[in-house]
Amino acid sequence: YKCATAKKKKGCKKKTVRKQWLEDLVVNQTMQLVRDDAAMESIIAKVMELQDRENTNLPLYEKQLRDAESGIQNMLNAIQAGILTSSTKERLEQLEETKRELEARIAEEKLAKPKIKEEFIRFWLMRFRKLDMSLKDQRQALVDTFINSIYLYDDKVLITFNYKEGTQTITFEEAAQAASKENGSDLDCFTAP
Numbered sequence: 001y002k003c004a005t006a007k008k009k010k011g012c013k014k015k016t017v018r019k020q021w022l023e024d025l026v027v028n029q030t031m032q033l034v035r036d037d038a039a040m041e042s043i044i045a046k047v048m049e050l051q052d053r054e055n056t057n058l059p060l061y062e063k064q065l066r067d068a069e070s071g072i073q074n075m076l077n078a079i080q081a082g083i084l085t086s087s088t089k090e091r092l093e094q095l096e097e098t099k100r101e102l103e104a105r106i107a108e109e110k111l112a113k114p115k116i117k118e119e120f121i122r123f124w125l126m127r128f129r130k131l132d133m134s135l136k137d138q139r140q141a142l143v144d145t146f147i148n149s150i151y152l153y154d155d156k157v158l159i160t161f162n163y164k165e166g167t168q169t170i171t172f173e174e175a176a177q178a179a180s181k182e183n184g185s186d187l188d189c190f191t192a193p
Contacts, residue, residue, distance in 0.1 A: 030147060034125070034142070035129055043125060044125065058106065058110070061109065068099045072096060147159065
C-alpha cells in the first residue's frame with residue numbers, strides 16, 4: 001500500500017507498506033477483538049442500546065397512545081357519572097379514532113425495523129470466531145463487518161472499527177485527533193474505540 005499523495009509525488013514521505021503484512025496485522029488484531037469475551041459483550045450491549053435509541057418515533061407514538069387511552073378512560077368515567085352530552089360523545093369518538101391510528105403507526109414502526117434479539121446478535125457476532133482466516137472470502141467478511149478504516153503512521157497503525165449500522169468514513173484529522181487523545185486503536189490497544 002502506498003499513500004495517494006506519495007504516488008502523485010506531492011510531498012508525503014510515508015514509505016510503501018507490504019500489502020500482506022498490513023492485511024495480516026489488521027485481520028489478527030480484529031480476531032483478537034472477536035475472541036475477547038469482554039469486548040464482544042460490550043459490542044452486543046452497544047448494539048442493543050443503539051437499536052433502542054435509533055427509533056425516535058416509536059416512543060412518541062407509545063406515549064401518545066397512553067394519553068389517548070387515558071382520555072378514553074376519563075370519558076368513560078364521565079359517562080358513568082352521568083355526564084353525557086353530544087360533545088362528550090364526539091370527543092370519545094375522536095379519542096378512539098386517534099387510538100386506532102396510533103396503534104397502526106406503532107405496528108408499522110415495529111414492522112419497518114423489527115428489534116433483533118440479543119441472543120441473535122450474540123450468535124451472529126460469535127460466528128466470526130469460527131472463520132478460517134486462510135480463506136480470502138472469510139477474511140473479507142471479517143474486515144467488511146468490523147473495520148471502518150485503517151491509518152498508517154510511521155510508528156503505529158490506527159484501526160477504526162464500525163460502531164453503527166453501515167460504515168462511517170472518518171477523516172485523517174479526526175483519526176489523528178482521536179489517536180492523540182488515546183481514544184483510538186493502535187498496536188498497543190486491541191479494543192474498538
